[in-house]
Amino acid sequence: MTAYDFYCILERLTDNTGVEPPDRYEPFLRMARQWRHLHLLKRAGRGHAASGCDGTAAGELALLCPVCPHPKINLPEGFENAAPENQCLYVMTLGLDACFRLKRRLISSEQRDPGLGTGLSYVVEPEPYREYLKTVTDQKEMTTCSGLAALDYANTKFSRGYATTGVVMGVCARHEFVQPNGVGDLQKGERFANTDWVFASILRHLDPCIRKIVLYDIVCQWAVHVIERLKELPPLMRLSMLLQLFRFVIPKMHIRGHTVNCQVRYSLNYVPGSGQTDGEGIERPWANIGGIATSTRVSGPGARHDALDCHWSFWNWLKTVGLPKLLRRRLDMAKEEEVVQKAAFEVFTLEQLKRVSVWQKMVEEYEADGTKPNPYESTEKGLTEAQVRRKLEDEEEEEMKAGKTRVNDVSPCGFVSLGLELEDSQRKIRLQVELKKGGSSESSKESLKQLRRKFTTRLTRFRTLQATYQPSAIQTLTRREVPPEELPEQVPLMLPSALPPHLQISPGCMPGLADIENTLREAQCRAALVRLRNQLHIKARPCQILG
Template sequence: MESSPDVCRVCKDPTAASSIRCQDCFGDEMLCEGCCVDRHAAHPLHRIEKWNGQFFEKCQLSELGLRVQLGHRPRQRCAVPRAAHSNFWVLHTNGFHRVNVDICGCEHAGVSGAPDIQMLQAGWFPATDDIPRTCVTFACLDLFLTLTLQAKTTMYDFYSILEKMTNHTGIKPPNRYPVFLRVCREYRHLLMLKRAGRGHEAGGVMATKPGGLAVLCPCCPRPGVNISNDWEKASPECRFLYIMFLAIDACFWLKRRLVSNEIKNAPLGPGWSYMVESAPYREFLRTATNQNEMSTCSGLAALDYANTKFSRGYSATGVGMGVCACHEFVQPTGVGDLQKGERYYSYVNMDYIYTSILRHIHAGLPKIVSYDIVCQCEVPPCVKELPPLVRLRAVLRLWRFVVPKMHIHSHTQACQLAYSLNTVPGSAQTDGEGIERSWAHLGGVASNTREMGPGSREDVLNCHLGNWNWGKLINLGEFSRRLWHYLPKEEYETQVESFTNFSAQQAKRVPEWTRLVEEWDADPTGKKSPYEASIHRVTEKEVLLQLEKAEAERVAAGIPGIHAVSPSSFIAAGLEVEDEQSEISIVALRRKLTRTVGRLRTLQQTYTPASIMALNAREAPEGEHIENEPLFLPSALSAEQLREEPLHGLAVIEDCLCDTQCSTALEDLRRHLLVKSRVLTYKRLQARHQGANTRARAIVERNEGSIRLHSEKYQDAWEAKRRLAGGDPARVGWSVLRAQDIRGMSDGEQSNVREISWIWTGAGLSGTDEPNMEDALRIEWSKAHARCRRWDEETKLLREEQHRLPIFLNSVKY
């Protein structure tokens, strides 16, 4: 005979009603109170609901009589139990639990007889070591750490979730938020010590050295660890394999308000992982003097932002940090706060931070340091004044300072030549921008740490930085494999083929260019950069200024002008209108152009009345737009008219300005043809799917428009010079530009034309552009040579790093 549905199916006691169900057990089996307590002896933190006749209401297992015995296995009772605090609470992943706890007091307790030790053995982290009243389970702490590291969940949000999981009707459990903050901080710190093996090292925890808890990069060169101690005996062509790449930068999002102080809220392990030692760093900043950090070189606004009203009320306006530029591992003791207060943000902070990093790097290793404003602080004046703890011991000649590849475009041309990674020997394809990806990861922590005390904030940042390094470590092998098979070998072969063809075409010039590049690579100090133009390009504005200066001298000599607008200004205005005519396309711009042409006609009545006569005698087509109306500049007049004054002088001025237009247009045309080649290569290799191809196609079309405009400008200027020369092309001094001549350096290899276009190999008929052409060829050859070397270095460096990775992991234990 089956029992009643209201009778417990486990004990089948007719007096024991099945009124209890567990939300965390599998299934929805109903149990009586006794069976529920017995079944949950090993699961005292499950959520229980009891049927009250109308609905299920939440209750605690402690209310049913469950007692948790520590120091023994489940369901085993101690002979001499000692009850813990009567109001004992445990925070678990499913909420708050009030638990009846018994402490083992018999001989089985042994050395673990202390209540806090017994709780730790059970997987509960006690809030104190003396009569604890609250514990947080390891599972709860692990869940919080996972959520905060991945989703940047704050402690307050996580604690609020636990409250709502306990009771979502507004009735809160006892306030354990301060306890939860303290336990999380201690647990986080102990995990870092445990993972670094400090419990098994000589001297224990207190023997931890600065940076001893940091996760190190396994691919960076470390003599005696992943490279041999005799690495200095390597051949000169292989020395670049032992370069240490560093990137430093500042982030002004990671601020901290004026909350608490170091005495009330000290870090648990000052300087043991990623943040610098707080006490000596703070002492150094007290004695540091201000430095003027503003510069007109860089277009970046980070420093200006740091010194605005948005930094008021903050003890730290951000952090400075250093990473290995190739693999983006945050360096030991390589992170420090930036202060405003009475002193504005200055370079002394960054000087201290990156010299603190160098303590953990072999002094003899050559180093390449990237910093987005390194042009302002390459040789910091305060380096010699740094405290002995971080004072430089490395040899400065082993250093090269560079600007990251994205940031360098915000600098002046001089900085781009001096600090470009593309031209630094041994830099391979390092972009120097890895630290920006680290900032993107840490950005979500800014709101979490803004209101923390200095010690709590340092511990949280150390935890997140350690998680970043650990994620890099476990993915480094797969990343290295994918990087090796993705591009370097194929790209290197492509660059070598292109460079070889280019060198063959310029065989006579190559020896001299090679000498310049080698001298620059050996020591750029005081040397002429092979990547810099040695001939200054004379612009139309400069020619116009020279002509106006000459006209002013004639006026000073007593030869007055015939109009307030000088002849050179008149011709320049006509050429400017001619340029506007080639670009006009909108109705509103046509109205503006009409007014501009009208002003030019007024000047022509004074300087070239023959132009007005020719305009009046002309039969204009019906519906002709203003951009198609001829201007009748001196070059459009007859040879007989040009022999008369002042037309003869105006023709000389126009010829001079057209000559400058030919030079300028030809150089701009070359530049845009090079851009076209780069864009098409990028589109072929990188653009995938409709969106990316559409954007790439739009860039190509805009560049094609620029190529068309510059070629038309050259052709118009050449035609004007031909007419001024009496129609004889031999007297123009420039080659005629045909449609088939407008092609890139390597375009001839893909077409029936086997020779490179004259716009790359030669100048005008009279050699007017020869010096500029020499410069353009030398610069392009030097860049092609640098690209080949960088890709060759990249392939060799990737292979070397793949060799270092397993050696390091076999020698270092995490």
């Protein structure tokens, strides 16, 4: 319910005679805003502080997660020197993400509408943040590793008419508490500069000795130079990170949209102490806050920040009162899962007893030093198609140096490669035909014509070379009865493997041509298996979620 609807109800309950009462809507909004701010101060006990409300520090009104590690609050003395098997107890998980629903139009200004408590709870301090962003130009660091929406928004053009295009936020990924000074406005997409400031702002409130797991859906791009960028922040936020205490990973659902290399390097499953955290806790507060997006979109900057702070404070309070039930449920699940996993682990260990010591050493070395070979990474054996071509071309050059005469400017390897490329073009054309069945537009039909025209041009060149390298194929094609409505994608190419064995030898076919084709096809199969495995990995997670 919006404030206006609530006010109208109060107005009708007060006087429903139809006579127009005095308009108290604006005073009601100011009163509600002041009431929210006073309650934030009251809940933080600022009335009992010697410095009073004016002495409130940045982020001091935020409600902290009571079960995340906080030295001198819920951690024992000397936790930094805990045994390796107990260090997982003192790990902080931070989730970062951006939401593009929380926009704000070009309405009002900081001078006309300052926040009553901006910077005192969840939103970052406005003035230093604004001054910092003035010094940051467009960043060119983002690449196309991930197919997720964050990269599409990286340099978005959907910012016209908006002073704010969204927010970037940090939460504790296990319990989903919004962090003190952990929210910053976005001006143009999900730039690294905004995330850097919010990340550094969160770290100011955390003990530097605590180990941290940082989750972000584009961490494979953002974390590459994050340490260098944090060192260049203004003095208020500048900090020096000890890399050994940080692990940068991608949440478990989002990682399926990344390349295999990212899935291996930034998987949460391979991080000691991560447990069964899915890392997607940052997504859940967005569903809760989305309801006020339409109201805050037309608010001034101060009113918007005050409203968001109030809602996130209530969100953190709901999480606080729900923690006992949540932790008990997770404990019961962990006990049940421990029995299953322990039994499976023991059976697997017995069956692979000879390899266990080697595997264990590899895992321990990798966990101690991330630069060591990753034991979880699947290896690819054999040469790639490009490497095979290069090898065959080198062999042909050696034969020419030895006195062998080349029958054509195009080498045998080049001829077979052209045939395989044409075969791939036919597959793509057939796929386009299937996709465009049933209501294709004129532009798509024209595109299909261009594909067929291009294929026909290349096929003519291939037939010329085929007359030199495969005369038996040309003879077979000449005797073939051509269907009257045969399309380019249906034309047989007659590569060496398509000929009978007695026609794959001289004089019907150049010797060794079938072997070249076989070698190139094996390389193609290896590459196809890698792509297939990647697609299966991508599909696996949705199948697990949907059951």
